[in-house]
Amino acid sequence: MASLWNPWHGCHKLSEGCKHCYVYRGDARRGIDSTIVAQTKNFDVPIRKKKRSGEYKIPSGTNVYTCFTSDFFIDAADQWRAQAWKMMKERSDLHFLMITKRIDRFSQCIPDDWGDGYDNVTICCTVENQDRADYRLPIYREAPIKHKMIMCEPLLERIDLRPYNIGEWVEHVTAGGESGKDARVCHFDWIMEIRDLCVENDIPFWFKQTGARLVKGGKLYNIPRRLQHSQARKANINYKYRSLTK
Numbered sequence: 660m661a662s663l664w665n666p667w668h669g670c671h672k673l674s675e676g677c678k679h680c681y682v683y684r685g686d687a688r689r690g691i692d693s694t695i696v697a698q699t700k701n702f703d704v705p706i707r708k709k710k711r712s713g714e715y716k717i718p719s720g721t722n723v724y725t726c727f728t729s730d731f732f733i734d735a736a737d738q739w740r741a742q743a744w745k746m747m748k749e750r751s752d753l754h755f756l757m758i759t760k761r762i763d764r765f766s767q768c769i770p771d772d773w774g775d776g777y778d779n780v781t782i783c784c785t786v787e788n789q790d791r792a793d794y795r796l797p798i799y800r801e802a803p804i805k806h807k808m809i810m811c812e813p814l815l816e817r818i819d820l821r822p823y824n825i826g827e828w829v830e831h832v833t834a835g836g837e838s839g840k841d842a843r844v845c846h847f848d849w850i851m852e853i854r855d856l857c858v859e860n861d862i863p864f865w866f867k868q869t870g871a872r873l874v875k876g877g878k879l880y881n882i883p884r885r886l887q888h889s890q891a892r893k894a895n896i897n898y899k900y901r902s903l904t905k
């Protein structure tokens with residue numbers, strides 16, 4: 660079972676991977692300014708209870724996708740984060756998963772009782788090119804986090820993850836192209852190189868989506884949005900991947 664929790668909304672573009680951010684694209688369609696970071700009305704969703712029974716509304720055992728319309732570690736949310744951590748601690752029966760491009764802010768954003776990390780929190784670090792991998796992964800590798808995942812999406816160039824010995828500390832790797840009308844090209848070979856490294860190290864791998872422009876066998880394919888996930892599935896290159904949403 661899975662649930663979505665966006666305690667705040669809005670973000671500031673940070674690196675190449677942010678260029679065509681899906682939050683900005685979605686907000687543009689609705690006339691919302693994505694640069695304004697604001698608490699949402701769903702801020703306390705994890706601890707909301709049913710009136711009658713007093714039970715939590717989100718059932719025990721649910722995977723909670725956290726902060727998917729912002730970055731959990733953005734500085735504009737510093738004032739709300741302590742409360743968010745408190746809710747995650749209270750709901751130790753849920754599993755929270757967040758994705759960040761700001762792993763370099765992690766150490767200044769954790770609560771006092773974090774220790775080696777909360778068992779029920781996965782923090783996923785995204786890397787879109789070699790430059791960002793070389794900057795973020797050394798920080799990420801050293802960070803006290805119980806569950807670590809790497810996301811190479813949108814994959815903008817070949818990334819060599821070998822120097823980071825990911826077999827020793829990474830639980831899962833995701834890769835995918837970029838979507839949207841201005842999407843940059845992704846090469847299937849880049850995806851396969853990451854996939855092969857995962858197989859070699861016995862790390863589950865998920866080819867999430869092809870993106871809108873995929874080069875395979877020297878040919879450029881323009882892939883409509885509705886087919887980007889299914890085409891990735893058809894490539895049949897996932898390794899030990901189990902969807903978290905089921």
Ligand code: SF4
Pocket residue numbers: 670671672673674676677680681682683728729730760
């Ligand atoms: S960090 Fe994520 S949410 Fe924020 S602008 Fe970049 S891609 Fe968008």
